[in-house]
Structure formats: structure tokens, C-alpha cells
Amino acid sequence: MHSSVLRYFIEVARCGSVRKASERLCVASSAVNRQILKLEEELGTELFDRLPDGLRLNPAGERLLKHARETLHQYQVARAEIDAIKGESTGHIKVASMDPFLDDLVPAVVEEFLQVFPAAKYTIAPAQSLEVPRMVVSGQADIGITYVGRLAAGVTTVAVANCPIGVVMPPGHPLADQPSVTLQECARHRLVRPSMSPVVTAAQAPEFAEFWDGIEPTAVCSSMPVLRRLIMAGLGIGCFSKIAFLSDLRRGDLLWRPLAVAELAQLQVGILVPTQRALPGMTQNFVDRLARRLQQLELGTGVA
Structure with missing residues (x-):
């Protein structure tokens, strides 16, 4: 499986820097850089413009980024289905969210998730904007939903949507x-x-x-x-x-x-996950569904 190299590529694209991406991934910079170079060698083209202030995706990189996100999403779905086949269909999903997103966003994903993981347990806690990242870092929550800006170390934003x-x-x-x-x-x-x-x-x-x-x-x-x-x-x-x-x-x-x-x-809301601990396959599947639903809601906000 090439999920690791795609994760590295997505994080470098997000951060615009191998060093920053390695810090978020908790992986040595040399390892991340080696995987990016290997990926470019396999594809026969550079994926980034190397600029004095960092890396910027070129057209080939933009196309690969779309593929990488779709591929990782499908991989996480497959992992969840395999876990279910193995009987690993129980688990505890912990979400900390600003109150407005508990009205439709989170309940809709829970309802969808029940079809695949009926035995999952949930802790869903309303929290103020600044509390959400701290709850994710501390382990009180595995998933956070809040306005994004300069977030504390220890959390990664996996999806964002405009939310004025x-x-x-x-x-x-x-x-x-x-x-x-x-x-x-x-x-x-x-x-x-x-x-x-x-x-x-x-x-x-x-x-x-x-x-x-x-x-x-x-x-x-x-x-x-x-x-x-x-x-x-x-x-x-x-x-x-x-x-x-x-x-x-x-x-x-x-x-x-x-x-x-x-x-x-210019405000954006984001879905946060911890940087320094891996989420179980079932929880990651919930994150992917939550991200997709958030993007659907963003598209659906064009109402009077």
C-alpha cells in the first residue's frame, strides 16, 4: 500500500514545507523528503515549484493532490469495512465541537455511520472555539470542530470550509x-x-x-x-x-x-485530529465522512 507516501505528499502540499510537514507527521524531514523525491522519480516529473520561501504545487502536483485525497478516502473506507468483517466494529468516537455544528453536521454523520457501525459508542461534547484544540491534544476528544486560524501544536486540520x-x-x-x-x-x-x-x-x-x-x-x-x-x-x-x-x-x-x-x-471552520497519535480505522472513517458532510454543507449554504 502507498498510503504513507500519499499522506506525506498531502501534508507537504498543505504546509508548503518539508520541515513543517515532518513536524506535523512526527517523521524525520529526510524521510519525508526522500518519499517526495521517490514519488517524483516514479512519475517522471516534479510535483512542486521549489521557491525561496517554500514549496508550491505545480499543475502536475495539483492533479496528484486530487488523486491522493480520493485514494486515501477510499483506503480508509476499505479499512473500516475490513475491520467490520474481522469483528472490530465496536469503538468509542469522541467529538468536541462548537455548538452550531451539533445541530445538523454531527448528528447527520452519526446517523449515516450507524448503518456501517451500529455498535459504535459516542461522546459528543459542546465546547467553545478555543477549548476544542486543547481537548483534542489532551485526548478528551479524537475529533474537533472549530474555527481555524493559528492552532496550537499537536493538532492537524484535515478539512476546512468557509463559515462566515x-x-x-x-x-x-x-x-x-x-x-x-x-x-x-x-x-x-x-x-x-x-x-x-x-x-x-x-x-x-x-x-x-x-x-x-x-x-x-x-x-x-x-x-x-x-x-x-x-x-x-x-x-x-x-x-x-x-x-x-x-x-x-x-x-x-x-x-x-x-x-x-x-x-x-474570511472565517473557516475546520475538522481537527491529533498529530501525535494515530486514530483507529473506525474513527478515521468517521472523520472522512464528517469531512465530506462539511463540504456538502458549505456548498449548501447558498440560501437566502
Whole structure:
């Protein structure tokens, strides 16, 4: 099997550096570099442009990257099916996630997973954005879902999706006709919000963090279903990603408008796994399905 060399190639492509990739893989730089050179020799072409500040995929490398991701996904699926044949169909999947992604993303994957691994056990813990990577590093979780940026050492991002923050409101709200909403406009209306720290830090979006600290919400609640009902009832508007409200947006029960804050428009959510410990085949299969579902959700966020 050539899964190892493909993993090395994917990580070098992601990091743009053999050294950085080797640190994430916990493998010697020389071993990673040797495998990349061997791969290029077998294919008869270079896969990277060697630049002064690192490596960049060339057209051949871009094509191989697509193949490598597809191949590794199919390999993990096959591993899971073989484990099931051998009777290794039980295990414990531990997920730490920001609350908005527990409404549809995680439950949908669990439902799908039950068809293949009905005996699997789950621990699914809601956590704030900064807590998720720490839980993955410590072993409290094997899989994390959170906003990505400068993550701590010990975690690897295996999938990302664009996930901007905007304003969720009922149809007919005074802000509904605007293509985007400023924080100043948002502050003129009643707001509801989760009873937790802001989903993004002051380092990620200082203007939004200041706004969050300064508002006096009409209602504060830790339950997303309750917050959804309050917004529908017209008690207030809320600042969230679309992903937690996709069903409501598709039905037209709620509307979403982007906030006119550049940092919020560039936010990405990622699926994190530990760097220094290998996940069991069944857990890795869950990760692959989660990544695929996240990408489907990203494509499905083009709703009003």
C-alpha cells in the first residue's frame, strides 16, 4: 500500500514545507523528503515549484493532490469495512465541537455511520472555539470542530470550509432588505445571543469582539433550539454562521445576511485530529465522512 507516501505528499502540499510537514507527521524531514523525491522519480516529473520561501504545487502536483485525497478516502473506507468483517466494529468516537455544528453536521454523520457501525459508542461534547484544540491534544476528544486560524501544536486540520458570521433574523425584519449589515446597524435592534464567550477572539476580529462585549442582549441562552425559536418569534436577531440554521433558511422561516466585517467573512471552520497519535480505522472513517458532510454543507449554504 502507498498510503504513507500519499499522506506525506498531502501534508507537504498543505504546509508548503518539508520541515513543517515532518513536524506535523512526527517523521524525520529526510524521510519525508526522500518519499517526495521517490514519488517524483516514479512519475517522471516534479510535483512542486521549489521557491525561496517554500514549496508550491505545480499543475502536475495539483492533479496528484486530487488523486491522493480520493485514494486515501477510499483506503480508509476499505479499512473500516475490513475491520467490520474481522469483528472490530465496536469503538468509542469522541467529538468536541462548537455548538452550531451539533445541530445538523454531527448528528447527520452519526446517523449515516450507524448503518456501517451500529455498535459504535459516542461522546459528543459542546465546547467553545478555543477549548476544542486543547481537548483534542489532551485526548478528551479524537475529533474537533472549530474555527481555524493559528492552532496550537499537536493538532492537524484535515478539512476546512468557509463559515462566515452574519445576522439571523425573521422574514420582514427591517434589516432583511439589505445585502449586508454593519455592526452599528445591528446594535440598533434587539439581540439574542448564546451564554458563552464570543465565537471568535479579539485577535481574529477585534471590532466584532468589542461589539459582542458591549451589547445588552434581550435574551441569553445556552440552547441553540431555544435561540432559534426566540429569533423566529421576533424577540431579537442573532449573530451566527448559516450552518446552524440551514433548514430554517431553506424553508424561508429565517433569513441570514452577512456582517460587514472583513475578518468575519474570511472565517473557516475546520475538522481537527491529533498529530501525535494515530486514530483507529473506525474513527478515521468517521472523520472522512464528517469531512465530506462539511463540504456538502458549505456548498449548501447558498440560501437566502
